[in-house]
Structure formats: structure tokens, C-alpha cells
Amino acid sequence: MDGFGQTLYDAVQYVLSFDSTVMLPVVIFVIALFFRIKPAKAFRSALTVGIGFVGVFTIFNMLGNTIGPAAQAMVERTGLNMPAVDLGWAPLSAITWGTSIAPFCIVLTLIINIVMLAFKWTKTIDIDIWNYWHFAFAGALVYVATDNFILGLVAAGVATVVIIKIADWCAPLTQKYCGLPGISLPTLSSATFFPIGLLGNWIIDKIPVINKLHADPETIQKRFGIFGEPMMIGFILGILIGLLAGYDFNGIVGLAINLAAVMYILPRMVRILMDGLIPISDGVKEFMAKRFPDRTDFYIGLDIAVATGNPAIISTGLLLTPIAVLLAFIVPGNQTLPVSDLANMAVFCSMIVVACNQNIVRAVIIGIPCLIGDLLICSSLAPLITQLATNVNYDISAAGSLVTAFLDGGNPFRYLIYQVFSGNIVAVGIAAAVVLLVIFTYKVTKKQVFGSSEAESAEE
Numbered sequence: 001m002d003g004f005g006q007t008l009y010d011a012v013q014y015v016l017s018f019d020s021t022v023m024l025p026v027v028i029f030v031i032a033l034f035f036r037i038k039p040a041k042a043f044r045s046a047l048t049v050g051i052g053f054v055g056v057f058t059i060f061n062m063l064g065n066t067i068g069p070a071a072q073a074m075v076e077r078t079g080l081n082m083p084a085v086d087l088g089w090a091p092l093s094a095i096t097w098g099t100s101i102a103p104f105c106i107v108l109t110l111i112i113n114i115v116m117l118a119f120k121w122t123k124t125i126d127i128d129i130w131n132y133w134h135f136a137f138a139g140a141l142v143y144v145a146t147d148n149f150i151l152g153l154v155a156a157g158v159a160t161v162v163i164i165k166i167a168d169w170c171a172p173l174t175q176k177y178c179g180l181p182g183i184s185l186p187t188l189s190s191a192t193f194f195p196i197g198l199l200g201n202w203i204i205d206k207i208p209v210i211n212k213l214h215a216d217p218e219t220i221q222k223r224f225g226i227f228g229e230p231m232m233i234g235f236i237l238g239i240l241i242g243l244l245a246g247y248d249f250n251g252i253v254g255l256a257i258n259l260a261a262v263m264y265i266l267p268r269m270v271r272i273l274m275d276g277l278i279p280i281s282d283g284v285k286e287f288m289a290k291r292f293p294d295r296t297d298f299y300i301g302l303d304i305a306v307a308t309g310n311p312a313i314i315s316t317g318l319l320l321t322p323i324a325v326l327l328a329f330i331v332p333g334n335q336t337l338p339v340s341d342l343a344n345m346a347v348f349c350s351m352i353v354v355a356c357n358q359n360i361v362r363a364v365i366i367g368i369p370c371l372i373g374d375l376l377i378c379s380s381l382a383p384l385i386t387q388l389a390t391n392v393n394y395d396i397s398a399a400g401s402l403v404t405a406f407l408d409g410g411n412p413f414r415y416l417i418y419q420v421f422s423g424n425i426v427a428v429g430i431a432a433a434v435v436l437l438v439i440f441t442y443k444v445t446k447k448q449v450f451g452s453s454e455a456e457s458a459e460e
Contacts, residue, residue: 021050021053021054021057022050023129023130024049024050024053024127024128024130024303025046025047025049025050025053026046027127027129028042028045028046028049028127028276028277028280029042029043029046031125031127031280031284032045032046032280032283035283035284035287035288036283036287037279037280037283037287041279041283042280042283044276044279045276045277045279045280046276046280047276048272048273048275048276049273049276049277049280050276051272051276052269052270052272052273052274052275052276052277053273053303053305055265055268055269055272055273056266056269056270056273056305056306056308056309057305058269059261059262059265059266059269062258062261062262063259063262063266063314063343063346065343066255066258066259066262067241067259067318067321067342067343067345068339068340068342068343069245070241070242070244070245070247070255071245071321071325071338071339071342071343072339072342073245073246073247074241074244074245074246074321074322074325075325075328075337075338075339077244077245077246082328082334082335082336082337083335083382083401083402084335084336084337084378084379084382084402084403084404085336085337085339085402085403085404086336086337086338086339086340086341086342086378086404086405086406086409087340087403087404087405088339088340088341088343088344088405088406089189089340089341089344089405089407089408090340091340091394091403091405092137092385092405092408092409093133093137093408094394095385095388095389095392095394096133096136096137096140096388097133097136098392098393098394099136099140099143099144099388099391099392101136101139101140101143101149101152101153101156102133102136102139102140104153105132105135105136105139105153105156106129106132106136108153108156108157108160109126109132109135109156109157109160110129112157112160112161112164113125113126113160113164116161116164117298120295121165122164122165122167122168123168123171123184123297123298123299124164124167124168124171124184124186124298124299124300124301125284125298125299125300125301126164126167126186126301127300127301127302128186128187128301128302128303130303131186131187131188131303134159134163134187134188134189134408134414135156135157135159135160135163135188136156137408137414138155138156138158138159138188138414138417138418139152139153139155139156139159140152140388141155141381141384141388141414141417141418142155142156142417142418142421142422144384144387144388144391145384145418145422146421146422146423151421152421154421155417155418155421158417159188159413159414159417162413163186163187163188163191163192164186164301166186166191166192166194166195167184167185167186167191167299167301168184168299169194169195169442169449170184170185170191170194170351170354170355170449171183171184171185171299172449172450172451173354173355173357173449174307174351174354177310177312177353177354177357177358178270178306178307178309178310178313178354179267179270179271179274180270180274180302180306180307181274181278181281182277182278182281182282182285182298182299182300183277183281183299183300183301183302183306184299184300184301184302185301185302185303185304185306185307185350185351186301187303187304187347188411188413188414189304189347189348189407189408189411190304190307190347190348190350190351191304191351192351192411192412192413192414193348193349193351193352193355193370194351194352194354194355195355195437195438195441195442196352196355196366196370197351197352197353197354197355197356197363197366198355198441198445198448198449199437199441199445200352200355200356200362200365200366201355201356201357201359201362201366201445201448202441202444202445204362204365204366210365213359213361213362214359214361215359215360215361216312216357216358216359216360217230217233217311217312217315217358218358230263230264230267230311230314231260231261231263231264232260233263233311233315234256234259234260234261234262234263234264234314234315234318235256235257235259235260236256237256237259237315237318237319238252238255238256238257238258238259238260239252239253239255239256240322241255241259241318241321241322242255242256244322259318262314263311263314263315266308266309266314267309267310267311268309269309270306270309273306277300277302280300281300284298284300285298304347304350305347307350307354308346308347308350310350310353310358312353312358312359312360312363313346313349313350313353313354314346315360316345316346316349316352316353316360316363316364316367317345317346317347317348317349317350318345318346319360319364320345320348320349320364320367320368320371321342321345323364323367323368323371324338324342324345324371324375324406325338325342327368327371327372327375328375331372331375331376333376333379334375334376334379335379335382335402336375336378336379336382336404336406336410338375338406339406340405340406341405341406341407341408342406344407345407347407348367348370348371348374348407349363349367352366352367352370357448370412373410373412374406374407374410374411374412375406375410376410377409377410377411377412377415378404378405378406378407378409378410379404379410380415381404381409381410381415381418382402382403382404382409383402385403385404385405385409386401386402386403386404389403416430416431416434
């Protein structure tokens with residue numbers, strides 16, 4: 001690495017050493033000042049956002065700390081013994097940030113976003129810099145497989161463009177169902193599944209009997225009264241998961257109360273976050289409206305965590321957890337022991353739930369084949385991810401000879417990019433077919449996403 005490259009690498013690594021609850025408020029404060037928001041107002045909003053994210057991540061970590069041991073207990077009860085160990089998303093992100101290509105991917109992502117905004121190719125201002133690692137991971141996979149740095153950057157750039165466009169696409173529904181006005185969610189690990197969710201939902205509409213199955217938080221609460229409230233759903237799901245994990249009475253009730261708390265508190269933490277974001281969002285829109293009178297539709301791109309306060313998303317994630325363990329046991333060719341990423345199921349299924357209009361039954365049905373794909377892909381990529389970890393001197397001795405990440409290591413979009421840029425001709429053909437399928441999905445579902453009055457303008 002030359003002098004400039006090393007300096008850039010060191011600078012980026014220093015910034016990335018900040019906790020996300022520190023980095024995001026700082027970024028938001030700087031952006032607010034750039035958009036001419038008064039310093040006092042900018043500081044208050046940035047601080048409120050930081051407080052909101054502390055709350056969101058505290059509850060989200062509580063969910064992980066609660067579900068993680070229960071999921072591991074379910075795995076142990078099945079007697080699974082797979083060679084590839086699921087590290088989870090956090091170690092995978094650390095491995096990615098340790099690669100030499102990652103700092104350049106950050107700069108590239110920023111440039112791409114600015115260019116797309118300037119040419120009106122996107123509405124999303126992606127300020128979620130920490131999650132740029134999702135794009136960098138795509139580039140790192142291609143780089144380590146081909147030993148071609150430029151090819152790795154191009155792969156990361158393609159991932160960036162596609163996910164930012166999907167964030168624009170799903171923004172109307174995420175704003176509607178997650179209570180996030182002016183926000184889009186360009187997180188690759190979840191946005192990937194939005195077109196799949198839309199297509200799956202459209203197909204289910206055509207299937208008799210199944211298309212009548214419906215369960216969302218509103219209808220559940222109407223039908224079951226107090227037992228349909230989000231906290232009661234969390235309590236009931238906690239009992240179910242505790243039983244599957246083989247917990248005793250004390251453990252089952254403790255798990256149930258913790259999940260009830262998550263379902264009750266998390267939406268309130270998101271509301272605090274939005275209290276800070278709304279003044280920033282309004283300020284950005286006012287600034288941009290003065291300079292671009294024909295554009296008043298900019299979105300602030302944030303971490304998918306802000307959407308996980310939706311009760312339907314949490315419920316679907318909890319229901320898919322034991323299903324994922326069962327699938328790991330029965331799917332032929334799977335070599336991955338899913339443990340660490342099981343606590344991240346809400347992120348995995350979030351955009352599927354949104355695409356299904358919060359219909360939990362449909363989201364679970366669509367989520368099952370997606371989980372099967374994740375298992376097979378993360379197993380296939382385990383040797384490459386292990387090599388990537390070894391290259392950055394990440395200690396995998398405690399995990400085993402092969403490491404992977406169930407959800408992020410098994411992401412189908414990133415895997416397709418890796419295969420295409422690695423020269424797989426079959427993958428190129430599949431990618432072309434996927435593009436056509438996505439275009440078809442966009443056309444047949446645009447009224448669902450944008451509404452009949454906005455569908456024509458969205459098409460333009």
C-alpha cells in the first residue's frame with residue numbers, strides 16, 4: 001500500500017473506531033450545518049438522534065442477548081454438528097473493515113451517492129456511513145477471489161448503486177408501515193429481499209386458500225383483544241421459543257417477559273429517534289427546495305435498525321428463528337451451524353414484511369426459501385470468508401477451521417455479484433434473468449408500493 005493509501009486507510013480506521021452511537025450523531029450534526037440548519041437546532045437534533053440510537057441498539061442488543069442463548073440451546077438440542085461456524089454480522093463487519101479495499105469503498109460510495117443525487121438518479125442521501133461495510137464486503141470478496149483491486153471496487157460500486165435504488169423503491173412502504181417519514185433504508189442485508197418479498201406476495205395473491213391467510217398486528221389485536229397487543233405477542237412467542245429451547249419454568253417466563261419488553265419498548269425508542277430526525281429531514285428538504293424547486297422528495301438513508309420496532313417485523317423474525325434451525329438440519333448440502341446470526345432475524349425479514357403489507361403469514365412463507373438460500377450460500381462462501389479473516393489476522397481459532405456468517409455471508413445479491421465479477425458465465429446469465437425479473441416485479445407491484453395516484457410519476 002502506497003503512502004496515500006496508507007494514510008487514507010489509517011484515517012478511515014480511526015473514524016470507524018468510533019461507536020456507531022457516536023459516529024451517527026457527529027455525521028448528522030455536520031450534515032445539518034452543511035444544509036444551513038442553525039447550530040443549536042442541529043446539535044439538539046443530533047443529540048436526540050444519538051439518544052434514540054442508544055435506546056434502539058440497547059433494546060436490540062437485549063433482544064440478541066435474549067434470543068441468542070435460546071437459539072443456541074435449540075441448536076444443541078437438535079444435535080447439529082456442522083463444519084462452518086456462524087460468526088454473525090458483527091465479526092464479519094470487523095473483518096471487512098480490516099481489508100485494504102474497505103477505505104476506498106467508503107470514498108467510492110460517497111462519490112456514487114453524490115453523483116446519483118446530482119443527476120436525479122436517487123432520492124436517498126445515505127448518511128449511514130458505518131453500514132457502507134456491506135458494499136465493501138462485496139468488493140472484498142471479489143478482490144480476494146480475483147486479486148484484482150479495480151474489479152473489487154467496481155463490484156462494490158455496483159452493489160452501492162443497486163441498493164440505493166432499492167432504498168428509493170421501498171421507501172414509501174417503509175415510511176407507511178414503520179412510521180419513518182422522509183427516511184429510506186439502504187442497508188444491503190435487508191433491502192436485497194424487498195423485490196423478493198414483492199414478487200412472493202404477488203405470487204401468493206394468485207394461490208387459492210393461501211391468499212386468504214392474513215395476520216398483521218392490527219387484525220391480530222382486533223381478533224384477540226389484549227392478547228393481540230404487541231407486548232402480549234412477544235410474551236407468547238417467548239414462551240414458545242423457551243419451550244423449544246428446553247428451558248425450565250424460570251427460564252421460559254424470563255424469556256417471555258424480555259421479549260414482551262422488546263415489543264413494548266423498541267417502538268418508543270424509534271419515536272425518540274424520529275424526534276431528532278424530523279427537524280433535520282425538514283431542514284434538508286427546505287435547503288434543497290430552494291436550490292432545486294422541482295425536487296422536494298429527498299430521503300435520509302439510515303440503518304435498518306430503525307425499522308425493527310415494527311411489531312410485525314419482530315414477530316416474523318422470532319417465528320423464523322426456530323424454522324432456521326430446523327432448515328439447517330434438513331437442507332441437503334448445508335454445512336453451516338447457524339447460531340450468532342439467529343438473533344438478527346428481524347433485520348433479515350424486515351423488508352419482506354414491508355413488501356407483504358405486514359402480513360406475517362406471507363412473510364414467513366416467503367422467508368423460508370430465502371433462509372434455505374442463505375444457508376447454502378454461506379456454506380459455499382465459508383472457505384473464502386475464512387481466507388478473508390486470515391488475511392486480516394482475525395483470530396478464528398476459537399471458532400474452528402471454517403467460519404462464515406449465516407445471514408450476511410449468505411446474502412444472495414452479494415453472492416451473485418461475487419460470482420459475476422469472478423467470471424462465472426452462468427452467473428452472468430442468471431444476473432440478466434434476475435434483472436428482467438426485478439423489472440417485471442416493479443411493473444406489476446408499482447401500485448402497491450406507490451399507490452395508484454403516484455404509480456405513473458414513479459414510472460417516469
